[in-house]
Amino acid sequence: MSEYDDAPKANSAPASQIWGGRFESGPDQVMDAINPSIDFDQRFFAEDIAGSRAHAAMLVAQNIISAEDGQAIDQGLQEIAAEIAAGQFTFLRSLEDIHMNVEARLKDKIGDAAGRLHTGRSRNDQVATDFRLWVRAAIDAMDGQLQALQAALISQADRHAATVMPGFTHLQTAQPVTFGHHMLAYVEMFGRDRSRFADARQRMNQSPLGAAALAGTSFPIDRHATAAALGFDGPSANSLDAVSDRDFVIEFLSTAALTAVHLSRLAEELIIWTSAQFNYVRLPDGFTTGSSIMPQKRNADAAELIRGKTGRMVGALNALLVTIKGLPLAFNKDMQEDKEPLFDAADTLSVCLAASIGMINGLTVNAGAMRASLAAGFPTATDLADWLVRELGMPFRAAHHVTGSLVKMAEDKGQDIADLSLAEMQSVEARITADIFAVLTVDSSVASRTSYGGTAPENVRAQVAAARRRFLDGAA
Ligand code: ARG
Numbered sequence: 001m002s003e004y005d006d007a008p009k010a011n012s013a014p015a016s017q018i019w020g021g022r023f024e025s026g027p028d029q030v031m032d033a034i035n036p037s038i039d040f041d042q043r044f045f046a047e048d049i050a051g052s053r054a055h056a057a058m059l060v061a062q063n064i065i066s067a068e069d070g071q072a073i074d075q076g077l078q079e080i081a082a083e084i085a086a087g088q089f090t091f092l093r094s095l096e097d098i099h100m101n102v103e104a105r106l107k108d109k110i111g112d113a114a115g116r117l118h119t120g121r122s123r124n125d126q127v128a129t130d131f132r133l134w135v136r137a138a139i140d141a142m143d144g145q146l147q148a149l150q151a152a153l154i155s156q157a158d159r160h161a162a163t164v165m166p167g168f169t170h171l172q173t174a175q176p177v178t179f180g181h182h183m184l185a186y187v188e189m190f191g192r193d194r195s196r197f198a199d200a201r202q203r204m205n206q207s208p209l210g211a212a213a214l215a216g217t218s219f220p221i222d223r224h225a226t227a228a229a230l231g232f233d234g235p236s237a238n239s240l241d242a243v244s245d246r247d248f249v250i251e252f253l254s255t256a257a258l259t260a261v262h263l264s265r266l267a268e269e270l271i272i273w274t275s276a277q278f279n280y281v282r283l284p285d286g287f288t289t290g291s292s293i294m295p296q297k298r299n300a301d302a303a304e305l306i307r308g309k310t311g312r313m314v315g316a317l318n319a320l321l322v323t324i325k326g327l328p329l330a331f332n333k334d335m336q337e338d339k340e341p342l343f344d345a346a347d348t349l350s351v352c353l354a355a356s357i358g359m360i361n362g363l364t365v366n367a368g369a370m371r372a373s374l375a376a377g378f379p380t381a382t383d384l385a386d387w388l389v390r391e392l393g394m395p396f397r398a399a400h401h402v403t404g405s406l407v408k409m410a411e412d413k414g415q416d417i418a419d420l421s422l423a424e425m426q427s428v429e430a431r432i433t434a435d436i437f438a439v440l441t442v443d444s445s446v447a448s449r450t451s452y453g454g455t456a457p458e459n460v461r462a463q464v465a466a467a468r469r470r471f472l473d474g475a476a
Contacts, residue, residue, distance in 0.1 A: 046085075
């Protein structure tokens with residue numbers, strides 16, 4: 001039996017100063033370990049104080065508190081914000097959270113007027129408001145970083161619009177593509193991630209403030225005024241939903257998880273491309289590490305960590321989905337568990353984006369190695385089959401069969417298909433002419449892929465310009 005299984009015992013702690021009115025004794029010691037959120041929710045002190053200032057100004061405008069009290073509250077809150085920003089504030093776990101720490105300090109400063117600030121609101125709508133403001137700012141920060149990553153990818157694409165490399169399926173050489181085209185594939189992914197963040201931002205931008213504990217309030221508050229003061233599009237329509245909703249956290253985490261998954265694919269490609277076997281790209285020294293024993297090593301540690309950290313970001317999403325699942329309306333203390341996964345995911349995504357931006361900006365391409373690796377794997381076999389269809393009118397399936405025989409012949413001789421003689425080709429299909437050799441080069445292959453969204457250098461250049469317009473406001 002643990003000591004907590006014993007019958008209630010006297011607890012010497014004084015009754016809580018937060019809600020002590022009806023309590024005879026204070027919280028058990030273990031509550032100090034499980035209950036407070038101040039260790040992490042102090043992170044949104046600025047949002048908490050902004051919300052309180054907006055609320056107090058509204059209370060004055062609505063004649064709910066006096067202008068004099070409103071003035072003292074506002075002045076005190078500004079001083080507290082400065083104290084916290086300067087690291088001169090002592091956070092107390094006994095005061096549980098940022099809301100009570102700020103209010104208690106306000107009371108130190110201005111006395112009983114501080115007690116009027118909480119009129120017509122509750123910590124439930126307060127925390128929902130503060131956290132929305134924080135997540136909204138985090139979305140804006142992610143958008144800026146994602147845009148910077150797109151800019152880095154687009155300038156590599158511009159530089160390498162005609163740099164040929166093998167395109168892969170199943171990680172087997174498939175058809176030649178351009179490195180620029182490959183970079184632009186990621187620009188599209190991160191563009192969708194940005195649009196998901198923007199979409200989540202728009203949906204979350206409603207103010208819970210004034211929903212109070214759960215039912216609204218009998219005071220004549222003006223929720224539209226506080227919403228506008230805090231940059232929200234308006235007040236949320238239902239007070240129960242306002243204090244219960246954590247969709248905005250889940251949407252952030254789900255978009256962050258998907259962004260992380262995209263980053264992990266880019267990271268994995270960098271890891272493959274920097275291996276000695278591929279040697280397609282070189283990462284800047286600042287993003288690689290050496291080995292303490294193997295002097296030749298240049299490990300892509302940053303890329304590996306991005307790939308690895310994806311697990312935590314997916315985990316954060318899962319954690320919050322499970323936390324919210326089955327919670328009855330309205331506020332439950334479970335919801336305090338929304339913050340740490342969100343902060344961790346936001347911090348982790350931010351550092352992963354920063355590392356990705358640095359790696360892509362500093363990446364140098366080994367065009368010779370990319371081209372050399374196109375000598376193996378028959379990357380222009382599809383071009384050969386397409387020629388048979390176009391010039392001889394063969395059905396594609398028949399052309400595929402003929403091409404397969406020619407690939408087999410070249411493979412048996414240890415050659416590329418372009419190295420077969422015309423006579424050898426004609427032994428498989430008599431109508432083949434010497435014109436066919438023109439489509440068997442890597443450069444002619446990529447140049448011919450001019451269908452919309454295809455890999456031809458001229459397409460890539462047009463897509464670089466389009467991507468700048470779509471994602472970078474035309475900036476170079
Ligand atoms: N610390 C709480 C949280 O993080 C704030 C709301 C507390 N509300 C309450 N009724 N205990 O969610």
